[in-house]
Amino acid sequence: xxxxxxxxxxxxxxxxxxxxxxxxxxxxxxxxxxxxxxxxxxxxxxxxxxxxxxxxxxxxxxxxxxxxxxxxxxxxxxxxxxxxxxxxxxxxxxxxxxxxxxxxxxxxxxxxxxxxxxxxxxxxxxxxxxxxxxxxxxxxxxxxxxxxxxxxxxxxxxxxxxxxxxxxxxxxxxxxxxxxxxxxxxxxxxxxxxxxxxxxxxxxxxxxxxxxxxxxxxxxxxxxxxxxxxxxxxxxxxxxxxxxxxxxxxxxxxxxxxxxxxxxxxxxxxxxxxxxxxxxxxxxxxxxxxxxxxxxxxxxxxxxxxxxxxxxxxxxxxxxxxxxxxxxxxxxxxxxxxxxxxxxxxxxxxxxxxxxxxxxxxxxxxxxxxxxxxxxxxxxxxxxxxxxxxxxxxxxxxxxxxxxxxxxxxxxxx
Ligand code: UGA
Numbered sequence: 001x002x003x004x005x006x007x008x009x010x011x012x013x014x015x016x017x018x019x020x021x022x023x024x025x026x027x028x029x030x031x032x033x034x035x036x037x038x039x040x041x042x043x044x045x046x047x048x049x050x051x052x053x054x055x056x057x058x059x060x061x062x063x064x065x066x067x068x069x070x071x072x073x074x075x076x077x078x079x080x081x082x083x084x085x086x087x088x089x090x091x092x093x094x095x096x097x098x099x100x101x102x103x104x105x106x107x108x109x110x111x112x113x114x115x116x117x118x119x120x121x122x123x124x125x126x127x128x129x130x131x132x133x134x135x136x137x138x139x140x141x142x143x144x145x146x147x148x149x150x151x152x153x154x155x156x157x158x159x160x161x162x163x164x165x166x167x168x169x170x171x172x173x174x175x176x177x178x179x180x181x182x183x184x185x186x187x188x189x190x191x192x193x194x195x196x197x198x199x200x201x202x203x204x205x206x207x208x209x210x211x212x213x214x215x216x217x218x219x220x221x222x223x224x225x226x227x228x229x230x231x232x233x234x235x236x237x238x239x240x241x242x243x244x245x246x247x248x249x250x251x252x253x254x255x256x257x258x259x260x261x262x263x264x265x266x267x268x269x270x271x272x273x274x275x276x277x278x279x280x281x282x283x284x285x286x287x288x289x290x291x292x293x294x295x296x297x298x299x300x301x302x303x304x305x306x307x308x309x310x311x312x313x314x315x316x317x318x319x320x321x322x323x324x325x326x327x328x329x330x331x332x333x334x335x336x337x338x339x340x341x342x343x344x345x346x347x348x349x350x351x352x353x354x355x356x357x358x359x360x361x362x363x364x365x366x367x368x369x370x371x372x373x374x375x376x377x378x379x380x381x382x383x384x385x386x387x388x389x390x391x392x393x394x395x396x397x398x399x400x401x402x403x404x405x406x407x408x409x410x411x412x413x414x
Contacts, residue, residue, distance in 0.1 A: 150181025299366020
């Protein structure tokens with residue numbers, strides 16, 4: 001927004017993060033963001049602070065607070081969002097707009113709007129879900145594929161609708177009520193999770209029958225009513241959104257006595273978790289007794305082009321094999337720092353060569369370009385046993401086989 005000419009104040013409760021931004025460093029990896037940030041920083045339109053009173057002149061206040069899975073169950077933990085909301089309404093300018101971007105259980109915005117209506121400040125609440133993908137955050141923000149605005153009345157949404165028209169005139173806008181806006185977000189993520197788990201269910205059937213899940217995905221995906229996107233089979237989805245969003249949706253459905261309606265999401269969550277245990281089973285079958293065997297893990301992030309390791313399938317598989325006694329070494333182009341902070345007992349190496357050296361089994365678990373383009377002829381010299389598990393079904397099977405590798409995967413027999 002600052003790059004588009006707006007004056008922006010970023011407030012966070014974490015002084016370390018704010019300090020890093022103030023020093024000119026983006027404290028996480030997101031392609032293109034550091035360059036954009038450095039350019040915009042010079043414009044002085046971007047201020048980072050822990051002092052919320054600095055928002056006193058802002059016309060629009062965006063709430064971009066995480067709503068993680070609560071420690072007690074499937075529901076979303078809204079405590080940070082509610083704390084921020086209460087602080088913002090206390091400091092916000094009279095007549096300003098508060099825009100919720102967080103993913104929340106349906107019914108949240110209506111509840112927060114009631115709190116605002118008791119204030120004298122004439123604040124307005126909009127709910128404006130965010131659809132950006134990690135790894136594509138900059139382009140998804142500058143060219144969003146849609147704008148959804150939930151409001152109590154059409155006229156309450158006009159200010160935000162105009163704001164977005166100035167940023168992205170081409171993006172279709174959907175102005176609607178609060179529950180629809182909240183549901184569009186969770187329904188979109190639930191649908192994406194459904195596609196991935198559907199193909200991983202087909203992968204289980206393929207394992208039992210000798211079919212090839214990748215050919216199956218290609219063949220059903222050419223039908224544009226189905227589409228090939230998000231039919232990437234393998235070790236399944238992770239990250240800070242899809243897993244916790246389908247669980248929070250299930251928890252909310254139970255509260256609404258709609259548990260049966262969404263029961264299919266429970267199955268898709270289980271299919272997703274099984275993809276990880278199926279990968280471990282393939283590794284164990286290959287290794288025999290895992291004790292002391294070296295397993296080279298390519299990838300720690302939940303997906304490529306990110307250093308996010310929240311609910312990462314790759315890390316969970318690595319941790320399980322390590323617990324079972326294997327000598328697991330993990331490499332990743334960006335996520336080693338965050339992985340080591342979360343799981344300090346595992347072994348990490350930033351060199352792919354050293355990770356592969358002497359390996360009894362190699363597992364490609366996050367499909368970074370650097371791993372997809374490894375030269376099988378070169379790297380075969382490094383490993384002890386040339387066996388690779390392609391956890392994302394991305395390697396060119398023939399090239400690797402011709403180079404002398406044994407390939408393993410879910411939903412395919414070679
Ligand atoms: C997801 C949605 O795609 C965004 O639209 C949404 O805004 C975001 O959640 C959010 O709620 O904040 P993201 O978590 O960045 O975005 O990642 P995705 O690209 O959706 O991938 C999620 C997981 O699914 C990754 O672990 C990925 O490896 C896996 N995946 C994806 C597959 O296993 N197969 C596929 O075919 C595609």
